[in-house]
Amino acid sequence: MISLAPPVDSWLYPVGSGIYCEPGDFYIDPGRVVDRAVITHGHSDHARAGHRAVLATSETIEIMKVRYGEDCAGVFQPLAIGETIDINGVRVRLVPAGHILGSAQVVIEWAGRRAVISGDYKRASDPTCAPFELVTCDVFVTEATFALPVFRHEKARHEADKLLSSLRAEPDRTHLIGAYNLGKCQRMIRVVRDAGYDKPIYLHGAVVALTELYQKLGVDLGELLPVAGTDPKSMRGGIVMCPPSALGDRWSRRFGDPVNAFASGWMRVRGRARQLGVELPLVVSDHVDWPELIQTVIETEAQEIWVTHGREDALVHYLGTLGRKARALALVGYGEEAE
Ligand SMILES: [Zn+2]
Ligand SMILES: [Zn+2]
Structure with a gap:
């Protein structure tokens, strides 16, 4: 059956310093100050001070306040894990990413398509935060911090x-x-x-x-x-x-x-x-290692994978050999800071 739903990249796309959702008019983890930001977690390459409005888990908001001060955003809107809100007809929900306290993947649905922006994530157990939750999707946006086969973290x-x-x-x-x-x-x-x-x-x-x-x-x-x-x-x-x-x-x-x-x-x-x-x-990391990363991409069933910060080229190439459409987003401003 031919799907009539518009491709995800016609309404969700990278804009240099972050990912922009056009119908919802918001950015995810923007690298510059914007009117409406959805923040995946408190690390400084994702959470920046100065946005007019910030939507995030309450833990991420608390972390941002400790790091940048109580007034580091115009308005804070906490969104509980699993709760869905509607932003101009776009459905947005946060699910645990297993990365650090409060970290969340952003699940965005519009016109019959679903995208998951995972921020940073890991599958390994971590008693200080909620475990990663898998959400199947059309487009999965993944980090690539340790995206080389040599990287295997210890327990x-x-x-x-x-x-x-x-x-x-x-x-x-x-x-x-x-x-x-x-x-x-x-x-x-x-x-x-x-x-x-x-x-x-x-x-x-x-x-x-x-x-x-x-x-x-x-x-x-x-x-x-x-x-x-x-x-x-x-x-x-x-x-x-x-x-x-x-x-x-x-x-x-x-x-x-x-x-x-x-x-x-x-x-x-x-x-x-x-x-x-x-x-x-x-050898302890809060990011997925190579086997966890590949496993996650396969489990999401996403036909399209967008790759951000880290070893983008290696992962894009490998996913190509698995028959997945993968592209490097080359967002600016993401670093190794979290490691
Ligand atoms: Zn990061
Ligand atoms: Zn991080």
């Missing part, structure tokens, strides 16, 4: 066990865990707790506010103490969470001879760990 629990055995083997050395301050940091703390670690965990100043927000929003992270004002000797043999940039900088000298660990999907690349002076690489 977070496995890497937490590795960290705890390093603590037992090096009881006099502080373990500094470099982790992105939104999502990865809080997930690592939770997974380390689940692995049985119940001592206080220390926080670099740059990770305090968002970690406190996670707790406020109901994610139990156990006892946390600030590094600031704590005697470095009392942190010896303990765990300190910090942004990756703090590893090996002046701040870290107070710990004497710490074990530098880094929780990131990039730690799969040994040269990268070595280059950064990382003694204990933890």
